[in-house]
Amino acid sequence: MTRYVVIGGGIVGLAVAHRIILDRPDAEVTVLEKEPRLAAHQTGRNSGVIHAGVYYQPGSLKARLCRAGSQSMVEFCAANDIPVQVCGxxxxxxxxxxxxxxxxxxxxxxxxxxxxxxxxxxxxxxxxxxxxxxxxxxxxSTGIVDFTAVCQALGRLAVAAGATIRLNTRFTGVRVRGGEQVVRTTTGELVADVLVNCAGLYSDRVAGLAGVRPAARIIPFRGEYYELRPERASLVRGLIYPVPDPRFPFLGVHLTRSIDGSVHAGPNAVLALAREGYSWTKGNLRDLADLAGYPGFWRLGSRHLGYGLAEVRRSLSRQRFARSLARLVPELTEADLVPGEPGVRAQAVGRDGSLVDDFLIAEGDRQVHVLNAPSPAATSSLEIARHIVGRLPV
Incomplete structure (x- = not known):
């Protein structure tokens, strides 16, 4: 019996745990999640879009796994009574x-x-x-779903098949003992044969604690959302996006109807002052020191300084935010917007200041590290899991 430890209780980690149990029923699977609940960060704070795969370089992992994932995600939701809609x-x-x-x-x-x-x-x-x-x-083929509900279903299915999910449990390191890996956590040690890092915002740090030097560093970008007032939600039937400017790394603010009928507006993209920096007032000295000491951060900043300043101005002005939306739907005004829940995107950046464009998955000796899995990772999660598990040692 092979023992697997999966770090991270977001949608990618849970999809990996579920896939291991499906493909290897004799396996012992443990998921470690530092928060008291699943899907606490990126998964639970996105717009709920099942992406089709329009933007990605043909042949890339993102392109292949997103296209397959958009179909398998809809099928999974239908099979597990999770509301889903392919709205285009x-x-x-x-x-x-x-x-x-x-x-x-x-x-x-x-x-x-x-x-x-x-x-x-x-x-x-x-x-x-x-x-x-x-x-x-x-x-x-674009759709909408509640990815938190998907996580809950994946967790239930994995546990029902024999997996263990340990909440409030932070990974703190690992040491090799013969052919085993002794995994240290805040709630004690456990022994694994294979370690899978799906830690999202902390994936590079987890890799470092596991003895791997990541090829890129996570830089957190906060995405701020508004919602349309309920009486104005009828202005948007589905999903409306601008044409992205390839000179810049993000898609621009857009309008997305959620599975519950509400309409999200956003996100913008500003540097977060902490890996869990969901507001301008939430900072973390260690996270800021990591940024300041990383050459890739300064190179990225110098390359996109004008874009970044424009995003900051839009972050600080609801009127500017509304003007961006009015380019898509002219009837929208500042009065139509109410603050929504922000998210933080874990974006891997190379030492040369380039944003890692594709999913980045590093394999080591009985370890796998998912080092870059921003959007469309939620859409692609079932296929990312299939891709990873197919390469894991038995």
């Missing part, structure tokens, strides 16, 4: 200068094998009557 998504060009980028995005989506079509402004309003644009890209 509209990416819109608000002026003629964005049309070449829209066409390039269409070509990439086609290369990724996705059901997409280019449409004009009038056709876009058939999907979203309140939108104003000169052209759009409709992505039929």
């Amino acid at each position: 998504k509209l990416i819109v060009a608000t002026d003629d200068s964005e049309l070449p980028r829209l066409r390039a995005l269409h070509d990439r989506a086609v290369a990724n094998g996705l059901p997409v079509k280019l449409i004009d402004g009038a056709q876009a309003r058939e999907y979203e009557p309140a939108v104003r644009c000169v052209g759009g890209l409709h992505v039929a």
